Amino acid sequence: MSTPESESPGFVHRFVPSVDGGPITLLLLHGTGGNEDDLLGLGSQLLPGAALLSPRGKVLENGMPRFFRRLAEGIFDLNDLANRTEELASFVEKMSTKRGFGKKVVAVGYSNGANIAASLLLLRPRLLAGAVLFRPMVPFTMKTVPDLSGVRVLIEAGTEDIVVPRDQPDALAEIFRRGKAEVTLRWHEAGHQLTEADIETARQWLSDLSGSLSK
16 A cells, blocks of 8 residues: 555545546544544445545544544533634545546544544535545534435444434434435444444445435
């Protein structure tokens, strides 16, 4: 595998071009302690041949990369989250111009990566065509949810997850529905780690989304 690309235009990252010119670029967002390599195999498994853009989070927590700071377990630094969300959105836009992959970007985020993906949907609603959110939490609350009409969101939650409070996936789904997004929420008999059921559900969902975006 080639070495990761440099910080320019903003993040250490990997980019894998589309094999067949498909309509979707997957924005792969790792969990705490991950890096730009963590989700490449998963991305290829979920949507074979899709372009893959995988940045490394720039915040370090005890030496472990994250996409934004937190004050304690489950308590996010909201100012940092907002700033990092804008920074990530700018990176995706610059990479879209540089690599020419258009606007049909779908985030695939796990844990911390899922949380910043949810923040992208709410703060930059035109950036993403959809998102697969594995084990997410509500990133923040807002009085008025932006118009997310036409955006599709898959939330995958674990019934035995001790990291994500049980009410969070339902609350996040409701926020997106208030914005008129098309939301699918799936619960699995699992903890915080992903299972084959998570992967198969996401694979089928992305296959259906890719088919609809190709029309």
